[in-house]
Amino acid sequence: MSSAVDPIPAARPPARPDLEPKRAPLQPRAVETYERILAACAELLGEVGIERLSTNLVCQRAGISPPALYQYFPNKYAILHELSLRLMRQQNELLAPWAVRETMALPPAEFALSMAALFVRLQTLTAQMPAGIWVTRAQRAVPALQSQRLRSRDLMTDLVLAPFLEVHPAVDPAQARLTLRLAIDALYSAHELLFDEPSLDPQAVAQTMAEMVAGQLERLVAGR
Structure with missing residues (x-):
């Protein structure tokens, strides 16, 4: 009987979050919501830091529902990406x-x-x-x-x-x-x-x- 031990498979790197906005705002009301999301994220960054930042907190600060945020951004990293750009x-x-x-x-x-x-x-x-x-x-x-x-x-x-x-x-x-x-x-x-x-x-x-x-x-x- 062979005493060889099967090698442990290498761990897969974590999936890279989607950074692209889901869609661009076109109507004035949509643009206003989009900018409110970005402004809320910017405010919260200085208050809670990167790790504690969440889409729920952004929604609360912006005064919108999560579905409204997810129309434009898939996650908090996509919002940070837009601010970074x-x-x-x-x-x-x-x-x-x-x-x-x-x-x-x-x-x-x-x-x-x-x-x-x-x-x-x-x-x-x-x-x-x-x-x-x-x-x-x-x-x-x-x-x-x-x-x-x-x-x-x-x-x-x-x-x-x-x-x-x-x-x-x-x-x-x-x-x-x-x-x-x-x-x-x-x-x-x-x-x-x-x-x-x-x-x-x-x-x-x-x-x-x-x-x-x-x-x-x-x-x-x-x-x-």
Whole structure:
């Protein structure tokens, strides 16, 4: 008789929740309900946190029935997903006019000042947006939202990469993309650091982060 033990089958990863809205609101009353759901979720995020948030709580806060919510969103993660998309679109609107040839051609010291100013605008935007800080935390803490966050960072990297290579065509594109991708992550890491440690000086964090990025880009352009 064989003494071999059958291998234990690997556990299946948990199913990824559906993040897409069930349908878009078209009529004014439907739009009003849709926006009320999002506003209620944003308010509750700051009060109860991500784990305790539920569709039932959102319904109570919004003053609607669960069937009314489920017409538009299949679960709480889909509501968080929509709030996250809105935040990232507004952040991208700040980045787009900055990611141009003129910025990439600035001397390192001026580039650092420009990036620090962008960082401060980004910080202000997120802090002023309803639940912006909590949505930022959810992007990292909720597994279902992490792929969206990474795709957004990749899109931002490519947005900056194109004008950078126009100004510095001799730089290896792959190395440039890696450096800029890390720069985008550095910007957002500093962004989240201020939310986690509000006692820090935003301007000092912005300037330190920007100088680090500018120094690395200067070394990249110089071929060091």
